[in-house]
Amino acid sequence: MPHRHAPHALWAFALSIILLMPASVFAQGVPTLDVSTQMARAGYYQLRWGLEGADGTLYRLEESRYDDFRQVRVLYEGADRATVISGRSDGIFHYRVRATVADGGHSPWSEPLMVTVAHHSLGQALTLFLTGAVVFLATIALIVTGRKV
Amino acid sequence: MSIQETAILEPGLAWFLIALFTALYLGMGWYFGRRDKELDQFVLAGRKVGLAVGTATAMATWVTSNTTMMAPQLAYQIGLWGMIGYALGSVGLLLFAPLAKRIRQLMPYGYTSGDFVRLRYGPVAWRIFLAISLFYSFGWLVSLGMAGGVLTHALSGIPYWQGMTVILAACVAYTLIGGFRAVIGTDFIQSILILVGLVVIAWLVIGRIGFDDIHLGLQLERPELLTLLMPAAIMFLFNNLLFGMGEIFHSNVWWTRAYSFREGVGMWAYLLAGIFWAPIPIVAGFIALAAPALGANIPAADMVGPIVASELLGLAGAVIVLVMVFAALASSLDSLLAATAMLVVRDIYYRHLRPQATAAHLRTATKVTILLLGIIAWMLCLPRITTLAELLHFTGAFVASTIWPIAAGLYWRQTNRIGASLAMVLGSLAGISAYFLIGFYVGALVGAAVSMVIVLLTTWLWPQSFDWKTLNEPPPRH
Numbered sequence: 001m002p003h004r005h006a007p008h009a010l011w012a013f014a015l016s017i018i019l020l021m022p023a024s025v026f027a028q029g030v031p032t033l034d035v036s037t038q039m040a041r042a043g044y045y046q047l048r049w050g051l052e053g054a055d056g057t058l059y060r061l062e063e064s065r066y067d068d069f070r071q072v073r074v075l076y077e078g079a080d081r082a083t084v085i086s087g088r089s090d091g092i093f094h095y096r097v098r099a100t101v102a103d104g105g106h107s108p109w110s111e112p113l114m115v116t117v118a119h120h121s122l123g124q125a126l127t128l129f130l131t132g133a134v135v136f137l138a139t140i141a142l143i144v145t146g147r148k149v
Numbered sequence: 150m151s152i153q154e155t156a157i158l159e160p161g162l163a164w165f166l167i168a169l170f171t172a173l174y175l176g177m178g179w180y181f182g183r184r185d186k187e188l189d190q191f192v193l194a195g196r197k198v199g200l201a202v203g204t205a206t207a208m209a210t211w212v213t214s215n216t217t218m219m220a221p222q223l224a225y226q227i228g229l230w231g232m233i234g235y236a237l238g239s240v241g242l243l244l245f246a247p248l249a250k251r252i253r254q255l256m257p258y259g260y261t262s263g264d265f266v267r268l269r270y271g272p273v274a275w276r277i278f279l280a281i282s283l284f285y286s287f288g289w290l291v292s293l294g295m296a297g298g299v300l301t302h303a304l305s306g307i308p309y310w311q312g313m314t315v316i317l318a319a320c321v322a323y324t325l326i327g328g329f330r331a332v333i334g335t336d337f338i339q340s341i342l343i344l345v346g347l348v349v350i351a352w353l354v355i356g357r358i359g360f361d362d363i364h365l366g367l368q369l370e371r372p373e374l375l376t377l378l379m380p381a382a383i384m385f386l387f388n389n390l391l392f393g394m395g396e397i398f399h400s401n402v403w404w405t406r407a408y409s410f411r412e413g414v415g416m417w418a419y420l421l422a423g424i425f426w427a428p429i430p431i432v433a434g435f436i437a438l439a440a441p442a443l444g445a446n447i448p449a450a451d452m453v454g455p456i457v458a459s460e461l462l463g464l465a466g467a468v469i470v471l472v473m474v475f476a477a478l479a480s481s482l483d484s485l486l487a488a489t490a491m492l493v494v495r496d497i498y499y500r501h502l503r504p505q506a507t508a509a510h511l512r513t514a515t516k517v518t519i520l521l522l523g524i525i526a527w528m529l530c531l532p533r534i535t536t537l538a539e540l541l542h543f544t545g546a547f548v549a550s551t552i553w554p555i556a557a558g559l560y561w562r563q564t565n566r567i568g569a570s571l572a573m574v575l576g577s578l579a580g581i582s583a584y585f586l587i588g589f590y591v592g593a594l595v596g597a598a599v600s601m602v603i604v605l606l607t608t609w610l611w612p613q614s615f616d617w618k619t620l621n622e623p624p625p626r627h
Contacts, residue, residue: 041588042381043373044226046449082448086226087371119373120587125380132387132594135601136240139394139556143247146560 031059031099033110040117044086049097051107058100067094067112088117157459157467163305166471167312171319174335174479175326181334182327196409198333203410203418206333206484208425209340210402211242213289213481217343217474218296219541220430221437221454223385225447227590228374230382232434234389241393242423248398249407249415251559255617258624262404262555263496268620269558270566277573278554279496281547282399286489287529288544289396290522293482294530295540296451300474303452304459304467313530316475320482321523325516329409332483339476343429346473350458350466351432357461358439366442374438385590388545392593395548398555402488490518499625545593546580550600557604562615568607576600 029052036046051057058079062072075095076083085093093115099107198206216235223231256265262282267275294317301312323331367375397403407415437453445460447453455474459467494514499506506514553576554569580596 042227042590043379044450076446078446080446080448084225084447084450084453086450087228087367087374089373120380120384122378122380122383124587125383128384128591128594129387131598132384132391135552135594135597136387136390138601139244139552142553142556142560143244146556 030108031097031110033095033097033113035095035113035115038113038115040088040115041120043088043117043119044084045115046082046084047095047113048082049110050081051099051101057102059097060100061095061097064094065091067114069094069096069112085115090117090119092116157464158305158471160305160307162468163301163307163312163471166468167301167315167319167475170472170475170479171315171322174319174323177335177338178323178327178331180327182331196411198406198410198414200414200418200421202333202337203406203414204421204425205340206336207242207403207406207418207422209336209343209477209480210406210484211238211397211422211426211481212340212343212429212477213293213296216426216430217347217433217477218300218451218454220434221457222450224374224434225437225440225453226450227382227385228371228379229377230379230386232431232438234382234386235430235434236427237386237390238393238430239423239427240390241395241397242419242426244394245397245403245407246416246419246423248556248559249403249410249419250413252404252407253410253412253415255559255620256408256622258622259404259408259620260495261492262399262401263492263500264622265404265555265558265620266569267496267500268622269615270554270569274554274566274570274573275496277570278399278551279492281551281573281577282401282492283489285396285400285544285548286485286492287526288541289485290482290489290526291529292541293478293485294526295533296474297478298530298533299449299451300455300471300478303455304471309533310531314527316478317482317523317527317530320479321486321519323479324483324486325519328515329405329487332487333409335483336480339480342476343473343480346469346476347429347432350436350462350469350473353462353466354436354439354458358442362442363439366440367438370441381588381590384587384594388542388590388592388594391549391552391597392542392545395545395550395552395593395597399548399551400488401492402484405488405491486519486522489522490515493518493522542589542592543581543584545589546584546596547577549593549597550574550576550580552597553601553604557608561608562617563612564604564608564615565611565613567611568604571607572600572603575603 031049031051033047033049035048047061049059049061058077059081060074061076061083062069063075064070064072095113095115096109098109101107216238220232220235223235252259252265259265263275263279266278294313297316298309298313301307301316302309323335327334364375373379410418433454436457439461440447440453440457443457443460445456447456455467455470458470462469494511498514499511503510550573554564554572557564558569576596576599579599580592583595584592
């Protein structure tokens with residue numbers, strides 16, 4: 001019959017890790033991470049993060065094209081609590097953030113966040129562009145010829 | 150909670166600069182307005198404004214926080230077309246030049262844009278127009294107040310609400326003291342501060358980073374900002390042009406100037422202002438494109454201009470930006486407060502509630518209204534519900550729907566009151582639907598297009614024969 005309980009040594013190891021972790025990390029919990037829109041139709045969006053009651057904390061924001069974050073890019077490290085991403089081509093992007101508190105301890109990673117960039121269709125854009133051009137030219141024609149009417 | 154922790158200016162220095170320029174504008178407000186005891190002098194500067202001051206006031210008023218802070222925001226969000234599209238805002242000034250001349254000819258004793266719509270299209274269209282115009286005025290007022298808070302927060306870390314409160318209060322104070330002559334007098338000084346500040350910053354940015362590094366930074370980090378086929382940016386181009394036209398064609402800010410300019414001045418003042426204004430958003434927007442090359446973090450899109458300038462140029466850059474944007478803000482806030490107060494007092498208070506009011510009573514009512522507008526704008530600014538661009542473009546759907554009723558009403562006898570009313574209502578509804586269904590970059594475009602089709606159709610189907618002399622209403626006997 002297999003042993004269903006962890007050996008005592010394992011419990012002791014886990015307990016010692018917990019006891020040795022900086023108290024501030026426990027007190028402050030997991031950072032939050034939000035985005036202005038999860039479907040970016042113009043290639044830009046704002047990411048905001050924070051850790052409740054932790055002024056002066058430093059944050060590390062990572063981006064990945066994979067949901068398991070096997071390849072990441074550090075987008076920001078510092079004390080700010082937001083950033084604007086822009087100029088992105090179509091694709092799916094994953095984000096997570098971690099806080100480093102005053103005594104050097106790290107918080108756990110935030111819940112991952114997924115953003116999809118899907119630009120409007122070029123056909124729709126050109127149709128509206130032409131509509132705008134027609135309205136503009138017609139207004140000029142009205143002003144130039146109007147007084148004769 | 151603050152979203153930015155890395156500001157360049159010491160809060161003490163920022164407060165000192167704000168106090169210094171507030172004192173300067175208050176002093177100028179008192180100086181310029183000290184002799185204006187009559188109502189016409191207080192609200193229209195005696196209808197004798199000349200070309201130099203006329204050009205400066207039109208240009209300075211159109212260079213707002215929206216130009217100095219939103220042009221960089223749009224360049225940062227939608228790239229090259231955002232920057233160029235913003236510069237097309239000058240078309241509104243250029244096309245208003247012939248309208249200003251015609252307004253002065255047709256309505257030599259006019260006071261507000263509401264006067265024109267009332268006389269041309271009757272009470273229903275007039276009230277629809279007033280609702281649109283007041284909604285827009287509040288949108289613009291709130292965006293200006295917000296810009297004051299965003300600016301001081303980005304540069305010095307001063308909490309948003311504190312900077313917003315002080316800058317709004319300063320502008321309300323000197324508009325109250327000096328009236329319209331103070332508004333256009335300070336505009337002249339402010340336009341010089343804005344132009345000098347912008348040229349110095351652009352020159353320093355290009356000198357410190359260079360075009361090649363800026364281009365490389367964008368190509369690596371934000372490639373879509375360089376493409377000319379970004380769909381949102383393509384849609385934005387004519388949207389912004391038509392939004393600017395709608396703002397200028399309908400707003401009492403521009404009509405009061407048309408009435409206040411000496412005969413023959415309006416056309417040239419608006420033409421010159423449009424020509425001088427056009428390069429400003431290009432320069433301001435270009436600064437934002439340097440952000441990726443600098444590696445600067447931009448916490449909110451409307452903070453990009455001040456952050457890049459101060460990151461790159463340090464303390465001197467931050468000081469120049471603060472002085473310049475404060476001047477740009479003040480030059481627009483005072484104009485908007487004065488013109489909106491006049492619209493409220495003449496078109497709502499005088500025409501609807503107190504038709505027997507004396508000139509002295511209306512002058513006091515104008516001052517009380519300026520104060521109330523400031524308080525309401527402050528309350529609306531406090532929650533900082535959205536970014537500057539999104540807030541202002543929300544009003545775009547409404548104002549663009551007035552382009553055709555105003556322009557056709559000034560030039561075509563046949564355009565009728567039902568057509569004008571329908572065009573404003575249905576144009577606004579269509580524009581606001583497009584704003585929510587597609588994005589902020591199409592609201593004005595769709596609103597203007599629907600409005601134009603309705604004006605054309607109704608003018609063709611039910612032509613009227615309007616007598617232009619109706620517009621020449623004699624001055625009220627206060």
